[in-house]
Amino acid sequence: MTHRKYGIALVGVVALGVLILGLFAGWWAAKELELKNDQVRVSRSTGLEQGAKVSKQFWGNVCDNQVSTAFAPLDGDIAGQATSAVDQTGKHSQCSVIITNKKKFKRKVLCAIKVHEDGHLAGKGHSDDPNNIMYFKITDKNIPAGCFDPSKKGG
Numbered sequence: 001m002t003h004r005k006y007g008i009a010l011v012g013v014v015a016l017g018v019l020i021l022g023l024f025a026g027w028w029a030a031k032e033l034e035l036k037n038d039q040v041r042v043s044r045s046t047g048l049e050q051g052a053k054v055s056k057q058f059w060g061n062v063c064d065n066q067v068s069t070a071f072a073p074l075d076g077d078i079a080g081q082a083t084s085a086v087d088q089t090g091k092h093s094q095c096s097v098i099i100t101n102k103k104k105f106k107r108k109v110l111c112a113i114k115v116h117e118d119g120h121l122a123g124k125g126h127s128d129d130p131n132n133i134m135y136f137k138i139t140d141k142n143i144p145a146g147c148f149d150p151s152k153k154g155g
């Protein structure tokens with residue numbers, strides 16, 4: 001059983017390694033923040049819900065639909081991070097996606113981060129193609145069409 005971690009960078013710096021304790025502390029801090037700010041909570045949940053839908057279109061059922069997704073502070077400029085345990089057959093379990101709460105993302109970007117991180121949990125590595133959702137960062141070029149809100153200009 002090997003553990004794999006992937007990060008996605010905002011400005012091209014990919015760093016790895018977040019202590020489990022830090023994650024839990026961050027998760028509770030994130031929950032606290034969400035409860036205090038309804039607006040943030042709503043916009044976050046719609047972005048993530050949309051991301052989960054688009055992710056399913058891209059990758060099918062990731063980790064048997066058992067991916068825990070939460071907001072927590074991540075190191076440096078990392079926007080999102082996927083963590084899982086991988087067995088000898090390549091099956092991923094104990095899957096989690098952490099999205100940083102250091103920055104407020106637009107709904108479409110949040111959606112794209114979720115799709116990207118789920119891609120790692122589906123076994124995908126990074127792509128060199130800036131138009132690909134698995135490119136190491138999210139730009140206007142690789143946000144999936146399904147992540148744009150049709151009721152808003154520019155998503």
Ligand SMILES: [Zn+2]
Nearest residue numbers: 006007008136
């Ligand atoms: Zn990545």
